[in-house]
Structure formats: C-alpha cells, structure tokens
Amino acid sequence: MSGGTRTSGPAATRVLVINSGSSSVKYQLLDMADDERLASGVVERIGEPGGVADHMAALRQVSAELAERGLGLDSPELAAVGHRVVHGGTRFTGPTLITDQVLAGIEELVPLAPLHNPANITGIKVTRELRPDLPQVAVFDTAFHATIPEAAHRYAIDAATADRYGIRRYGFHGTSHAYVSRAAAELLGKAPAEVNVIVLHLGNGASASAVRGGVCVDTSMGLTPLEGLVMGTRSGDLDPAVVFHLARVAGLDIDAIDSLLNKKSGLLGLCGVNDMREIGHRMAADDERAQLAFDVYVHRLRRYVGAFMAVLGRVDAVVFTAGVGENSAAVRAAAMAGLEGFGIVLDPERNAVRASGARFVSADSSSVAVAVVPTQEELEIARDTYALARG
Incomplete structure (x- = not known):
C-alpha cells in the first residue's frame, strides 16, 4: 500500500x-x-x-x-x-x-x-x-448521465426487448464528468447553468460527454463501458455484426469475443501497447503501427467532438481530463487540429506547458475555449457522500 x-x-x-x-x-x-x-x-x-x-x-x-x-x-x-x-x-x-x-x-x-x-x-x-x-x-458512475433524453439513450432495437432487459445508453465516468464540467464553468468565470461544455475523459478507459447548462445530454459509453472512444484495451464503437462474424467465421464463443473486445483491443490491439507515452516513443522511432494506433484514437475523438458540437448547438469549451487528457499535449493538438472553422484555435505554447492545475490551452482568439482540468473523482464522491450523510 x-x-x-x-x-x-x-x-x-x-x-x-x-x-x-x-x-x-x-x-x-x-x-x-x-x-x-x-x-x-x-x-x-x-x-x-x-x-x-x-x-x-x-x-x-x-x-x-x-x-x-x-x-x-x-x-x-x-x-x-x-x-x-x-x-x-x-x-x-x-x-x-x-x-x-x-x-x-x-x-x-x-x-x-x-x-x-x-x-x-x-x-x-x-x-x-x-x-x-x-x-x-x-x-x-452512471448517475450523472441519467438526464440524457430518451432520443439519445434509446437504442433502435425492439422496444419491448430493450425494456425487458434494461438495454439502453447509461454512460460511465459520471463522477469525473460532473466534477470537470463544473470546474470548467468556474474556469470560464460562469455558473454551470450558463455554459455548454464537451468533456473528454481520456484515461485507459475513455469517454466523452455533452453537458448543457450543467446537465448531461449525451455521452459516448453505452450499456457498458465498451462503447464509444478508442481506449487502452477496449475497442469502442464497433459494427455489432463483427460479433456475429467472429462467431460464425472464426468460431469464437461469447466469452472469447468479450475478452477480445474488452481486453485485447483498443490501442493494445492496434499496436501491442496501451500506454500513450510508449506509443509516443514508438512514433518518434517511426513505428508505423504506433502511428496508426494514434491516428485511429484521434480520429474517433474528433468524430465525437464534432457530433457533440452538433448536439449542443453552442459550445463554450472543450475540456480534456484524466491521464491522457491531462498529460498528452500531442493528443490534444491532434484532436483540435484543423477545427478553426468551428471556432477552436489551440495555442501551441500553452498546450505544451506541463502544469498541475486547471488551465486554458486555447489561443486568445479562440471563440471556443480549450481547457485542461484535472479530474478529482474521489473529491466528487466525498462531496456527494457528505451532503447526503448530513442531510
């Protein structure tokens, strides 16, 4: 210990x-x-x-x-x-x-x-x-996402089957998204009810959320933490028919497919390692698999940023948090590159600075702020616990 x-x-x-x-x-x-x-x-x-x-x-x-x-x-x-x-x-x-x-x-x-x-x-x-x-x-973990409207949480499968077995989008990392979205509003000098933010929780597990006025309206993870962004060992979004194909053609059973998608996919499956720092070292040595893994990771990230900008309509800030989000300037730079048409302009010097506190990494000319906010999930849990215990 x-x-x-x-x-x-x-x-x-x-x-x-x-x-x-x-x-x-x-x-x-x-x-x-x-x-x-x-x-x-x-x-x-x-x-x-x-x-x-x-x-x-x-x-x-x-x-x-x-x-x-x-x-x-x-x-x-x-x-x-x-x-x-x-x-x-x-x-x-x-x-x-x-x-x-x-x-x-x-x-x-x-x-x-x-x-x-x-x-x-x-x-x-x-x-x-x-x-x-x-x-x-x-x-x-799921509680912050309970406000997602039915149009966003409902999967387009037989409704009776979905209702019977609880199949819907739940979302995860909720304590992190709750804490970071409020901290981002504070960084902007506004109340949470006044701002719309996209939170990117990027660790070994990774998820995105769209938060309108302090309320979550969409998120990338689904029934389980497997859906959404590319993660350390999880595939993220996948055509469901891949499961059928692996069963019919590769002869894999459900447990083997589960293990493949949750433990042997994502960055690990693409290049053999799931640590973004190691991937960066390998990219510097011209490792093509590492470069591809990075590119796939960033492409998925940009898709969700674009989708959630459309969901929110107006975005005040894109906020990076968790291990990769807080520490990888390369991921932040690649994810935000070329988005000037959406009002997002990164400041390379600010982005390159390593610091422990909440900070902006966008340029002064950026109409959409880009920020890094260290997550404090334990503090969020403690606050919720203390408030309820006292009440």
Whole structure:
C-alpha cells in the first residue's frame, strides 16, 4: 500500500472514499471542512500470491494504516464512507444512502456490470461490517448521465426487448464528468447553468460527454463501458455484426469475443501497447503501427467532438481530463487540429506547458475555449457522500 497524510481536521467532517475493485482497494480520506485530502493509498493483488487474502483483509489493512497516523476507521471524526459503484441502472440516479434494500438493488444490477459491481458490493459489505454504525453512501458512475433524453439513450432495437432487459445508453465516468464540467464553468468565470461544455475523459478507459447548462445530454459509453472512444484495451464503437462474424467465421464463443473486445483491443490491439507515452516513443522511432494506433484514437475523438458540437448547438469549451487528457499535449493538438472553422484555435505554447492545475490551452482568439482540468473523482464522491450523510 502507498499513501500520504495530513494532520487531523474538525470533528465529524471526514469522509472515507472507497473504490473496491476485483483485485485492489483504492481509498482517500478527505476533510470536507476544506476539501483537503488527509490520506490516500491502495491495497493491490487481493487474493493473489504476495497480496492480502481477501477484501476484508484489505480493508483491515486500510484501517490499520489510517490508525497508525491517527486517522483510524473507528475515529469519531469520520462522518461517512462513500463507495464508488459502477452501475446504478435506471434505479439509482443520484447518491444513495446504503441500506439492506439498496444493497440488494445493487446486486440485482450485477448482470449489467458483471466485472465491476460485484467488487463494489464486496467493499460495501466489508466496510459496513467494520463500521455498522456509520452512514455509508453509494455514488454511481452512471448517475450523472441519467438526464440524457430518451432520443439519445434509446437504442433502435425492439422496444419491448430493450425494456425487458434494461438495454439502453447509461454512460460511465459520471463522477469525473460532473466534477470537470463544473470546474470548467468556474474556469470560464460562469455558473454551470450558463455554459455548454464537451468533456473528454481520456484515461485507459475513455469517454466523452455533452453537458448543457450543467446537465448531461449525451455521452459516448453505452450499456457498458465498451462503447464509444478508442481506449487502452477496449475497442469502442464497433459494427455489432463483427460479433456475429467472429462467431460464425472464426468460431469464437461469447466469452472469447468479450475478452477480445474488452481486453485485447483498443490501442493494445492496434499496436501491442496501451500506454500513450510508449506509443509516443514508438512514433518518434517511426513505428508505423504506433502511428496508426494514434491516428485511429484521434480520429474517433474528433468524430465525437464534432457530433457533440452538433448536439449542443453552442459550445463554450472543450475540456480534456484524466491521464491522457491531462498529460498528452500531442493528443490534444491532434484532436483540435484543423477545427478553426468551428471556432477552436489551440495555442501551441500553452498546450505544451506541463502544469498541475486547471488551465486554458486555447489561443486568445479562440471563440471556443480549450481547457485542461484535472479530474478529482474521489473529491466528487466525498462531496456527494457528505451532503447526503448530513442531510
């Protein structure tokens, strides 16, 4: 586990944010009196050789690590625990105080997120066992996108079948899109209700959203996090008939196709690596596969920027966030190149500067701002959790 700490703050203003994955538990402890991070860390390789045995052991390790620094899970200064939950379906469209009934509802959504929700549920159960007296809140990746109108979230398949099995666009990375869209409005010096922004969350997973007046009206991910942009190991948009073709011609079963599209595609499938930094090094060495992977990545990105400009009608800012979005000047430059006719003019010098804070990278003459806003998903979860726990 790795982590860092700050001194303790006022009583009952702390929120512990838990992101429980299948083989890791990430955490942050924040003081909501001033939004300061008190501690953070990760327990990895759960259930693997050299790692802890299970999630109970992992969370006990988190508690012990915090206790060593006077920030223990049993502290009376802890107001609540916030849990990241990937899929809330149509049932959970906002932060939700966790009860037995809510937990059962999250379990019913496992078929929509079989790789993520079970691990999230395990983290909830273990933390409730460790602190049954403490308010615990589920914050859903899908919630920010629940405002998407039916014309945008409805797939054009048999309506009865879609309704029966919950097939629709849900969207993900919602806590990031919510935080970044508001932070972008602040950077513009306006209220969120006054601005339209396109948020590009570009990490190993990647998604785009169109946010009108602080409300999400479209997003690139769909029923699952597979749809949309090219990602580290995920294909993004794909003709559905590719699945039929692979089954009929290649003889692949559903599990093999699932693995191919989610774990062996995207940048990894195109050039053998999924790290944009390594791709940049290979491009500099004239690696044609790396160049193609970069070009495919950027082309898909530009398609969504153009589509969401049409959806919004007026765009005040295009905002880059997450690992690639915040750190790859090359991706930002390529994605925005040639869009002067749409009012987008990048400033090469501003774009090349590496900085940690929110900033503009567009030219003063650009009628559509281009910005970099570091995402703070844990802070967004903590704010939602604290507000609900206090209310």
